Amino acid sequence: MRLTRYFLPTMKETPAEAQIASHRLMLRAGMIRQASAGIYSWLPLGYKVLKNIERIVHEEQQRAGAIPVMMPTIQSADLWRESGRYDAYGPEMLRIKDRGDRDMLYGPTNEEQITEIAKAGLKSYRDLPVNLYHIQWKFRDEVRPRFGVMRGREFLMKDAYSFDIDRENAERSYNRMFVSYLRTFERLGLKAVPMRAESGPIGGDMAHEFLILAETGESEVFLDRTLADLTLGERGLDYADDAEMAAIRGDWTASYARTEDEHDAAAFEAEVPEERRVTARGIEIGHIFYFGTKYSEPFGASVVNAEGASVPLHGGSYGIGVSRLVGGIIEASHDDKGIIWPESVAPFQVAVVNLKQGDAESDAACESLYERLGAMGIEVLYDDRNERAGGKFATVDLIGCPWKVVVGPRGLKEGTVELGNRRTGETENLSADALVNRLAAQFGHG
Numbered sequence: 001m002r003l004t005r006y007f008l009p010t011m012k013e014t015p016a017e018a019q020i021a022s023h024r025l026m027l028r029a030g031m032i033r034q035a036s037a038g039i040y041s042w043l044p045l046g047y048k049v050l051k052n053i054e055r056i057v058h059e060e061q062q063r064a065g066a067i068p069v070m071m072p073t074i075q076s077a078d079l080w081r082e083s084g085r086y087d088a089y090g091p092e093m094l095r096i097k098d099r100g101d102r103d104m105l106y107g108p109t110n111e112e113q114i115t116e117i118a119k120a121g122l123k124s125y126r127d128l129p130v131n132l133y134h135i136q137w138k139f140r141d142e143v144r145p146r147f148g149v150m151r152g153r154e155f156l157m158k159d160a161y162s163f164d165i166d167r168e169n170a171e172r173s174y175n176r177m178f179v180s181y182l183r184t185f186e187r188l189g190l191k192a193v194p195m196r197a198e199s200g201p202i203g204g205d206m207a208h209e210f211l212i213l214a215e216t217g218e219s220e221v222f223l224d225r226t227l228a229d230l231t232l233g234e235r236g237l238d239y240a241d242d243a244e245m246a247a248i249r250g251d252w253t254a255s256y257a258r259t260e261d262e263h264d265a266a267a268f269e270a271e272v273p274e275e276r277r278v279t280a281r282g283i284e285i286g287h288i289f290y291f292g293t294k295y296s297e298p299f300g301a302s303v304v305n306a307e308g309a310s311v312p313l314h315g316g317s318y319g320i321g322v323s324r325l326v327g328g329i330i331e332a333s334h335d336d337k338g339i340i341w342p343e344s345v346a347p348f349q350v351a352v353v354n355l356k357q358g359d360a361e362s363d364a365a366c367e368s369l370y371e372r373l374g375a376m377g378i379e380v381l382y383d384d385r386n387e388r389a390g391g392k393f394a395t396v397d398l399i400g401c402p403w404k405v406v407v408g409p410r411g412l413k414e415g416t417v418e419l420g421n422r423r424t425g426e427t428e429n430l431s432a433d434a435l436v437n438r439l440a441a442q443f444g445h446g
C-alpha cells in the first residue's frame, strides 16, 4: 500500500477523552473512530488488525474441532423468555420492537439461540460431540463504556458452544477449548493466564477466565509467578488425545491464579511461597464455562443415549473478546512512540520510508523494494509522502510496523539501505538484495 493512496488519519495531539494507552494510540494511529458512546467504526488500519486477529481465532478454533456457523445479531425476545433470561438480563440488553410490535433484542450472547439450533439438529449420542462457534457482533448496554474498544457497547466476540452426552464428555470438550485458548493467545503474542472463575449453577472447577497482565486492567488478580512463565511454545498438539488435553489443563491450573471475585487470601498464602506471590491487574480476554443442562432443560434439547433413553445435552460456552484484543495487545505492547505489533497481527509487516521523495535514485530503490517484498506476500506500507524524514518516522513508529526499511541518497551511494526492528530498535545497513533475502527468511519465504 502506498501511503499517499491510503486512508490513515493519524493525529499528533493526544486525544483528551482517552485515559489509557491503547485507546490513545488507536485514535492517534487512525484505527478507529467513535460513532457514539462505546460504538466504533473500524478504519482501514484498525480493520486490518481486527481481521488478522479473527483469522488466528478461526484457525485455532477449527484446529480444536469447533465448526464455524453464523447466527444473527437480532434475536427474538421469545427465545429468551424460554430460558427465563429475558427479564433477568436487565438494562444491559438492548430491547427493540419490530413493525409488528414484536419484542426483539440485539444479542448480548447466543446460548439460547444455539440451544434451539442444537435441539432441532441433534438426535442421538452418535451426533456428539459438537462444538459450533461464530465470530459476531454483540451489544451490551454497559453502564460505563470506556477505554475505547476494551469496554465497548457494540463489540466483536468469538463464542463457541459445545454439546455432549454427559459431564465427562463435556469436560473433554472443555479441555480442548482450554488448550486452544492457550495456543490462540500465544499466537497473538500475548501471555494469557487462565484463572479460576465463578462456576455458576453446576459447581466444580470448569470455569476459567483468561487474563493478560496489564496495569490498566480492570480486574485485580492474584497468581503464582510460575504461571506467568509457562508457555506451550512450538509443541505439537493432538486435540484428539483427551489425556494430553487434560494434562495440559492440569499444568496450567496446578498453581494459584484467581481474580478478586474468587480470591481467598488464606489459600493464596498457604499455597504460594511469598517470593512467588504476584498481585497485579489484568484484562479479561477470554472466558470458558461449563453450564451443564442449564439451557438444554428449559428448551427440551435432548438426545437419545446408548441405552435408548432421552437425556438433556450438556453444554459449555467459550468466549473470546476479539475487538477487546486489539486494545489488549496494544496495552501489552507499546512504547512512548507508539504501537509495537506482534508480527502475527501487524497491519503491515514492513514500512518502507523514502527519505528523499522525488530523488530519482531513492524513488527507484523504494519502488523496487516495494514490489519485490509485495511479490513475496509481505504486507508493505510505502511512505511515499512528500514529507520530512522526522514526520515519516513518527508515523511508522506510531502505527507499529515490526520492520522499517529506510532508503535515502546517502545510503544508496554506499549501496545500502537500513533495516530497523521496531521492538528492539536495532538497525543494520545492508544491500537491497540482502535485505530482501533477510525478510524472505523472516516471513518463511526463504
Ligand code: ATP
Pocket (backbone or CB within 6 Å): 109, 140, 142, 149, 150, 151, 152, 153, 155, 156, 157, 284, 285, 286, 287, 319, 320, 321, 322, 323, 324
Ligand atoms: P467483563 O467482566 O469484562 O464485563 P464479561 O465477563 O461480562 O466481561 P463474557 O460474557 O465472559 O464477558 O464475554 C466473553 C468475552 O467478551 C470477555 O472475556 C471479554 O473479552 C469480551 N467482552 C465482554 N464484554 C465486553 C465489552 N463490553 N467490550 C469488549 N469486549 C467485551
Ligand code: MG
Pocket (backbone or CB within 6 Å): 209, 284, 286, 287
Ligand atoms: Mg466473563
